[in-house]
Amino acid sequence: MKEILIVKNLSFKYSDVPVLRDVSFSVEKGDFLGIIGSNGAGKSTLIKLILGLLPYKSGEILLHGADVRTRKPNVGYVSQKVASFNTGFPATVREVVLSGLKKPSLFRYTAEDMRRLGECLERVGMTEYGNKLIGRLSGGQQQRAFIARALIGGSDILILDEPTVGIDAMSVKSIMELISEINRSGVTVIMTNHDTPTLVEAADKLLIFCEHGNAELVKKNELSLAEMSELYAGKRRHHHD
Amino acid sequence: MIDTLIEMFSYDFMQKALLTLIIISVIAPLIGMPIVMKRLSAIGDAASHSALAGVAAGLILGVNPVLGAVTFSVLAVLGIEAFRKAFSKYSEIAAVVVMSAGIGLTAVLSGFITSGASSINSFMFGSIVAVSDFEIMLTMGLSLAVIAVSWIFHREIFAITFDEEAAKIAGLPVKSINFLLMLLTAITVAAASRIVGALMISSLLVIPVAAAMLIGKSYKNTVVLSVIFAEIFSVSGFFVSTVLNLRPSGTIVLIGVAVLLILMICRGRDR
Numbered sequence: 001m002k003e004i005l006i007v008k009n010l011s012f013k014y015s016d017v018p019v020l021r022d023v024s025f026s027v028e029k030g031d032f033l034g035i036i037g038s039n040g041a042g043k044s045t046l047i048k049l050i051l052g053l054l055p056y057k058s059g060e061i062l063l064h065g066a067d068v069r070t071r072k073p074n075v076g077y078v079s080q081k082v083a084s085f086n087t088g089f090p091a092t093v094r095e096v097v098l099s100g101l102k103k104p105s106l107f108r109y110t111a112e113d114m115r116r117l118g119e120c121l122e123r124v125g126m127t128e129y130g131n132k133l134i135g136r137l138s139g140g141q142q143q144r145a146f147i148a149r150a151l152i153g154g155s156d157i158l159i160l161d162e163p164t165v166g167i168d169a170m171s172v173k174s175i176m177e178l179i180s181e182i183n184r185s186g187v188t189v190i191m192t193n194h195d196t197p198t199l200v201e202a203a204d205k206l207l208i209f210c211e212h213g214n215a216e217l218v219k220k221n222e223l224s225l226a227e228m229s230e231l232y233a234g235k236r237r238h239h240h241d
Numbered sequence: 242m243i244d245t246l247i248e249m250f251s252y253d254f255m256q257k258a259l260l261t262l263i264i265i266s267v268i269a270p271l272i273g274m275p276i277v278m279k280r281l282s283a284i285g286d287a288a289s290h291s292a293l294a295g296v297a298a299g300l301i302l303g304v305n306p307v308l309g310a311v312t313f314s315v316l317a318v319l320g321i322e323a324f325r326k327a328f329s330k331y332s333e334i335a336a337v338v339v340m341s342a343g344i345g346l347t348a349v350l351s352g353f354i355t356s357g358a359s360s361i362n363s364f365m366f367g368s369i370v371a372v373s374d375f376e377i378m379l380t381m382g383l384s385l386a387v388i389a390v391s392w393i394f395h396r397e398i399f400a401i402t403f404d405e406e407a408a409k410i411a412g413l414p415v416k417s418i419n420f421l422l423m424l425l426t427a428i429t430v431a432a433a434s435r436i437v438g439a440l441m442i443s444s445l446l447v448i449p450v451a452a453a454m455l456i457g458k459s460y461k462n463t464v465v466l467s468v469i470f471a472e473i474f475s476v477s478g479f480f481v482s483t484v485l486n487l488r489p490s491g492t493i494v495l496i497g498v499a500v501l502l503i504l505m506i507c508r509g510r511d512r
Contacts, residue, residue, distance in 0.1 A: 072412045090457040099400040
């Protein structure tokens with residue numbers, strides 16, 4: 001399988017506080033990687049580093065074979081936007097999704113842009129909401145629109161940082177189903193979530209953050225839930241063959 | 242009344258003033274929209290108060306006051322950017338500090354103006370009769386530049402205004418576009434200060450946008466509506482002030498506030 005993301009010996013500090021220590025893992029094309037760990041363990045920091053939003057000195061992150069420090073990574077990204085979203089912003093779902101195009105034409109959207117818009121809205125089940133103001137929709141519908149915005153750029157990798165924050169339980173289930181469906185269509189998914197059981201169920205690989213910024217990559221079927229809990233709590237280490 | 246209007250608008254300076262006002266009423270909401278959405282409305286006030294200091298400096302140095310206003314207004318937004326970096330978690334401090342500096346500088350510099358002291362007053366509240374042909378051409382040129390740049394970068398400005406983090410990840414030059422937006426705000430404020438008045442311009446940046454937000458059905462629709470509202474406020478305010486012999490800028494602002502209140506009441510009833 002082709003490795004789409006390689007993280008080698010990555011360490012990171014905020015001022016003098018170490019957050020990540022010698023983290024190494026790789027993600028193959030089509031994987032669904034769940035990143036789990038307690039609050040402040042370094043999950044969101046790792047996401048920011050992969051996205052090229054934070055500078056780092058120690059280690060290496062290669063996305064599509066290129067160092068994220070030198071080449072802006074082409075990824076679809078979904079944040080906790082629903083939780084911090086300005087609902088008074090007068091933008092339609094259509095306008096928001098189109099803003100995810102990597103190189104929009106100057107004067108008007110091309111037929112190809114509009115085709116991709118239609119395809120992405122259909123993919124997330126929001127076709128009939130295209131002309132609705134995004135602030136008037138439910139949290140789940142807003143997050144579907146943000147997923148469509150992340151997909152319209154055409155990247156084969158989707159990174160989601162706590163995408164179900166601020167969304168009701170029923171919508172969480174359907175959002176997770178949507179993300180799994182996107183993954184099954186061939187898009188590599190990397191995701192963090194505060195709701196660990198839901199993420200463990202959906203992902204096929206898990207990067208488990210233990211104490212002191214260490215992280216272990218495990219395939220879901222390699223360990224029992226009890227063993228994973230021990231790993232999570234830092235009571236054991238997992239050794240790959 | 243009609244005779245009065247026909248007579249007034251037979252004068253060349255009135256026609257030019259109306260044309261300039263119409264153009265300013267396009268650029269003010271065009272720039273006001275992203276500024277309001279980014280919750281940076283105070284930047285308009287900071288730039289306009291600094292523009293007044295530029296007017297005073299221009300009068301002292303014998304330089305055209307509009308050029309002085311543009312220079313100080315641009316320096317003000319650069320100062321705001323510097324303060325925002327220093328107080329990143331309290332960015333609203335930046336606009337207040339720069340506005341205070343602008344007021345302080347205006348007060349001090351105005352004491353050194355030996356001739357044309359009334360110009361400061363005309364820049365505060367706007368003046369139609371005092372505008373020279375050069376200033377009208379300068380205002381028109383700056384306004385056309387603001388419209389062109391806003392159009393060229395409208396997709397980037399929308400993306401960054403809506404979600405700065407996502408825009409950064411998508412590879413948009415967020416810092417450059419933000420800087421450009423600040424620069425356009427400074428130019429808009431300075432260009433409009435002669436006709437509308439430095440103390441009034443920030444209301445023309447905000448009130449049409451606020452009114453449009455109440456009924457807008459999309460971002461694009463809200464921008465178009467805000468320009469329409471700004472035109473209605475300015476042109477009607479200009480005519481009313483001419484007939485009733487009032488200050489045009491004050492009349493424009495009061496009509497804007499009245500329309501906003503009416504829309505708020507109507508919207509409240511619909512809910």
